[in-house]
Amino acid sequence: xxxxxxxxxxxxxxxxxxxxxxxxxxxxxxxxxxxxxxxxxxxxxxxxxxxxxxxxxxxxxxxxxxxxxxxxxxxxxxxxxxxxxxxxxxxxxxxxxxxxxxxxxxxxxxxxxxxxxxxxxxxxxxxxxxxxxxxxxxxxxxxxxxxxxxxxxxxxxxxxxxxxxxxxxxxxxxxxxxxxxxxxxxxxxxxxxxxxxxxxxxxxxxxxxxxxxxxxxxxxxxxxxxxxxxxxxxxxxxxxxxxxxxxxxxxxxxxxxxxxxxxxxxxxxxxxxxxxxxxxxxxxxxxxxxxxxxxxxxxxxxxxxxxxxxxxxxxxxxxxxxxxxxxxxxxxxxxxxxxxxxxxxxxxxxxxxxxxxxxxxxxxxxxxxxxxxxxxxxxxxxxxxxxxxxxxxxxxxxxxxxxxxxxxxxxxxxxxxxxxxxxxxxxxxxxxxxxxxxxxxxxxxxxxxxx
Amino acid sequence: xxxxxxxxxxxxxxxxxxxxxxxxxxxxxxxxxxxxxxxxxxxxxxxxxxxxxxxxxxxxxxxxxxxxxxxxxxxxxxxxxxxxxxxxxxxxxxxxxxxxxxxxxxxxxxxxxxxxxxxxxxxxxxxxxxxxxxxxxxxxxxxxxxxxxxxxxxxxxxxxxxxxxxxxxxxxxxxxxxxxxxxxxxxxxxxxxxxxxxxxxxxxxxxxxxxxxxxxxxxxxxxxxxxxxxxxxxxxxxxxxxxxxxxxxxxxxxxxxxxxxxxxxxxxxxxxxxxxxxxxxxxxxxxxxxxxxxxxxxxxxxxxxxxxxxxxxxxxxxxxxxxxxxxxxxxxxxxxxxxxxxxxxxxxxxxxxxxxxxxxxxxxxxxxxxxxxxxxxxxxxxxxxxxxxxxxxxxxxxxxxxxxxxxxxxxxxxxxxxxxxxxxxxxxxxxxxxxxxxxxxxxxxxxxxxx
Numbered sequence: 001x002x003x004x005x006x007x008x009x010x011x012x013x014x015x016x017x018x019x020x021x022x023x024x025x026x027x028x029x030x031x032x033x034x035x036x037x038x039x040x041x042x043x044x045x046x047x048x049x050x051x052x053x054x055x056x057x058x059x060x061x062x063x064x065x066x067x068x069x070x071x072x073x074x075x076x077x078x079x080x081x082x083x084x085x086x087x088x089x090x091x092x093x094x095x096x097x098x099x100x101x102x103x104x105x106x107x108x109x110x111x112x113x114x115x116x117x118x119x120x121x122x123x124x125x126x127x128x129x130x131x132x133x134x135x136x137x138x139x140x141x142x143x144x145x146x147x148x149x150x151x152x153x154x155x156x157x158x159x160x161x162x163x164x165x166x167x168x169x170x171x172x173x174x175x176x177x178x179x180x181x182x183x184x185x186x187x188x189x190x191x192x193x194x195x196x197x198x199x200x201x202x203x204x205x206x207x208x209x210x211x212x213x214x215x216x217x218x219x220x221x222x223x224x225x226x227x228x229x230x231x232x233x234x235x236x237x238x239x240x241x242x243x244x245x246x247x248x249x250x251x252x253x254x255x256x257x258x259x260x261x262x263x264x265x266x267x268x269x270x271x272x273x274x275x276x277x278x279x280x281x282x283x284x285x286x287x288x289x290x291x292x293x294x295x296x297x298x299x300x301x302x303x304x305x306x307x308x309x310x311x312x313x314x315x316x317x318x319x320x321x322x323x324x325x326x327x328x329x330x331x332x333x334x335x336x337x338x339x340x341x342x343x344x345x346x347x348x349x350x351x352x353x354x355x356x357x358x359x360x361x362x363x364x365x366x367x368x369x370x371x372x373x374x375x376x377x378x379x380x381x382x383x384x385x386x387x388x389x390x391x392x393x394x395x396x397x398x399x400x401x402x403x404x405x406x407x408x409x410x411x412x413x414x415x416x417x418x419x420x421x422x423x424x425x426x427x428x429x430x431x432x433x434x435x436x437x438x439x440x441x442x443x444x445x446x447x448x449x450x451x
Numbered sequence: 452x453x454x455x456x457x458x459x460x461x462x463x464x465x466x467x468x469x470x471x472x473x474x475x476x477x478x479x480x481x482x483x484x485x486x487x488x489x490x491x492x493x494x495x496x497x498x499x500x501x502x503x504x505x506x507x508x509x510x511x512x513x514x515x516x517x518x519x520x521x522x523x524x525x526x527x528x529x530x531x532x533x534x535x536x537x538x539x540x541x542x543x544x545x546x547x548x549x550x551x552x553x554x555x556x557x558x559x560x561x562x563x564x565x566x567x568x569x570x571x572x573x574x575x576x577x578x579x580x581x582x583x584x585x586x587x588x589x590x591x592x593x594x595x596x597x598x599x600x601x602x603x604x605x606x607x608x609x610x611x612x613x614x615x616x617x618x619x620x621x622x623x624x625x626x627x628x629x630x631x632x633x634x635x636x637x638x639x640x641x642x643x644x645x646x647x648x649x650x651x652x653x654x655x656x657x658x659x660x661x662x663x664x665x666x667x668x669x670x671x672x673x674x675x676x677x678x679x680x681x682x683x684x685x686x687x688x689x690x691x692x693x694x695x696x697x698x699x700x701x702x703x704x705x706x707x708x709x710x711x712x713x714x715x716x717x718x719x720x721x722x723x724x725x726x727x728x729x730x731x732x733x734x735x736x737x738x739x740x741x742x743x744x745x746x747x748x749x750x751x752x753x754x755x756x757x758x759x760x761x762x763x764x765x766x767x768x769x770x771x772x773x774x775x776x777x778x779x780x781x782x783x784x785x786x787x788x789x790x791x792x793x794x795x796x797x798x799x800x801x802x803x804x805x806x807x808x809x810x811x812x813x814x815x816x817x818x819x820x821x822x823x824x825x826x827x828x829x830x831x832x833x834x835x836x837x838x839x840x841x842x843x844x845x846x847x848x849x850x851x852x853x854x855x856x857x858x859x860x861x862x863x864x865x866x867x868x869x870x871x872x873x874x875x876x877x878x879x880x881x882x883x884x885x886x887x888x889x890x891x892x893x894x895x896x897x898x899x900x901x902x
Contacts, residue, residue: 081664084572090541121535144658145564188528207595213532
């Protein structure tokens with residue numbers, strides 16, 4: 001099934017949480033403590049990532065302040081107060097030249113016309129470097145900020161598919177060569193090269209055309225996280241990169257072949273979707289230094305934060321009355337969650353298979369937060385990355401440094417050169433757009449005439 | 452009624468349509484022909500405006516491609532394809548230091564939580580230079596892009612007031628000093644300094660808190676255009692700058708005192724709202740050169756565009772069958788329009804009072820597009836600006852150069868220095884935020900304790 005030639009180089013994104021991915025990042029002296037309001041911090045991060053030849057930077061998002069007991073909330077800044085991703089990436093576009101800029105936006109609490117415009121605009125501002133991480137958004141705290149509108153899990157994915165199709169249709173409103181701008185004839189555009197979408201669907205009714213020229217990339221690159229069956233189907237149908245958490249090579253290989261196989265029914269080639277799960281590197285000059293670094297970060301976790309985090313990963317299950325040195329309550333095994341199902345099953349799986357206590361579980365989870373952690377020297381981390389890549393478990397990774405900017409600096413200094421020396425990662429950008437660097441085709445307009 | 456001390460200097464904004472304000476701007480050799488997709492064009496404009504010490508740059512917006520016969524549409528690029536304002540201004544923030552950045556966003560086709568976030572984010576990115584032009588949006592072409600949702604005129608304003616109140620409430624979610632970021636105590640913020648809005652109103656239900664720190668300005672500056680009674684009331688209640696078209700000094704003075712008088716019932720001082728109508732300068736080294744420039748621009752107008760433009764200004768009334776050298780049809784006098792009422796009455800007033808033909812009317816309108824045009828040397832234009840300012844007709848102007856970048860370059864070179872020499876305009880920025888430069892108070896949080 002891997003008859004398709006695959007590029008010999010992996011793809012790397014830099015996934016930036018404000019102070020870093022580790023739950024205690026802000027407590028670490030190597031993190032920028034006011035990251036959530038410090039624009040220059042992000043500019044520096046982006047420039048470091050670009051110096052390291054990363055394909056892209058990636059920003060997660062949420063549409064509410066994290067729901068948590070106030071005490072735990074006040075001890076961990078994640079999803080409390082930070083930049084809105086599209087505005088932030090538009091600012092960064094002006095300070096970078098090559099780095100892809102991928103922002104998260106919800107299909108449940110935005111209008112397709114507005115999303116199509118914002119990403120088209122970011123793509124024009126950045127000269128073809130925009131990406132959209134499609135999320136469906138769930139949860140009561142979000143709904144409460146939007147007139148209490150909410151959708152059940154499967155309906156959210158159904159809406160997401162239609163939403164993304166509308167957005168892609170709107171991006172094709174103007175042919176690439178529609179704007180002739182001819183002062184001689186007095187024509188700014190060719191009237192035959194503008195198209196009205198006239199979409200009337202189950203969830204949306206959108207006429208078009210979009211009031212933006214076709215993006216330089218044709219379509220900004222579509223990212224997606226979810227690993228649930230409707231999430232995989234959305235990815236196979238529409239997306240060009242997925243970053244579902246994958247913890248064992250077996251699981252990664254199975255996910256990899258499943259998603260790529262699903263693409264065929266949509267007439268897509270496997271190389272047109274990149275599997276790039278999250279990876280949390282803790283880099284040391286020696287293995288012991290890396291282990292010490294990790295242990296130091298773990299020691300900074302406040303227990304209230306640990307419990308809150310674990311509770312979130314378990315669909316909001318209230319653990320406050322539980323003995324931290326006991327097991328997870330039995331009733332979790334039969335619980336149903338809305339959203340975040342992959343994560344729920346992963347965490348529960350660790351607890352049961354490895355017989356972990358609540359404390360052991362939250363300590364593991366607090367560092368990695370549902371993703372995979374690798375701890376070691378640059379060589380050792382590169383080994384891990386290479387092994388999964390060469391075994392068709394992944395096409396690349398979203399690197400989530402534990403604290404920022406320090407953790408990114410270390411990765412760029414100690415891991416990237418090893419990957420480059422092994423011929424596994426670029427030393428120069430291949431193209432000028434995100435799509436070109438990721439090795440993705442530029443989509444033809446749906447209105448293009450076949451030759 | 453002018454007992455309140457008023458600043459002795461006028462305020463100036465630069466209102467940028469992509470190729471310029473004049474309907475034939477793109478046909479002029481001094482305009483940047485690909486302005487709608489040329490980010491560097493806007494960066495240069497912003498930097499020129501900043502060199503000229505403008506308070507701000509201003510971007511209008513629409514949520515659909517302009518509705519017009521395709522032939523006319525293809526001959527005038529306004530509202531066909533261009534940057535989305537918030538992304539564009541976020542990009543420009545990184546390339547400027549002092550210039551205020553005012554973007555239009557609709558209260559009819561956005562959620563208050565999303566608008567509050569975007570402008571808070573822009574305010575953080577720019578270090579306190581964001582402004583929000585509050586528009587209600589109407590028209591069938593916009594509704595068609597948003598599931599055919601539309602609201603009657605008065606309801607739109609009612610929603611706008613509630614929307615803006617919610618947005619302002621969300622901006623106060625975190626006290627200015629909420630983020631203590633104290634590694635010693637492990638507290639990122641003080642739990643007593645975050646507030647839940649819990650808004651349940653007629654049109655919106657929004658819990659909060661906003662997931663963004665309080666903006667550097669407290670609240671980004673609120674702009675508003677409408678001159679209709681509900682528009683005036685919205686301005687008096689919530690806004691800090693208005694730019695309703697004003698064509699005679701009498702009308703300006705009457706509008707000025709009316710709006711400022713309305714502020715009292717909301718407990719606001721008159722100096723906390725700036726009246727800054729649009730002004731279209733055509734600058735020449737001699738009066739004759741300016742007149743020739745204007746005449747040249749007028750000569751570039753295609754008749755299809757002229758008719759379309761006039762029809763738009765008259766609430767979409769179809770003029771295609773009318774004799775261009777005859778008067779406007781009588782039935783217009785008794786027509787009722789949704790939105791744009793001020794403009795409708797202005798245009799109809801010119802036609803009747805001055806007995807203009809359709810052609811004369813569209814030629815006048817094509818240049819000014821509902822705003823005031825002044826033609827002359829730098830000294831002459833400064834005279835006009837000074838006279839209205841000193842007669843309490845205005846607090847300043849939104850300058851709309853007829854073509855860009857040329858028209859802005861000329862204004863900065865020939866008019867600004869005259870205003871500065873006369874002590875009517877700053878030679879250095881007074882502060883570092885838009886609010887400080889406009890002389891507006893920084894709003895206290897609604898949760899601030901009185902001392």
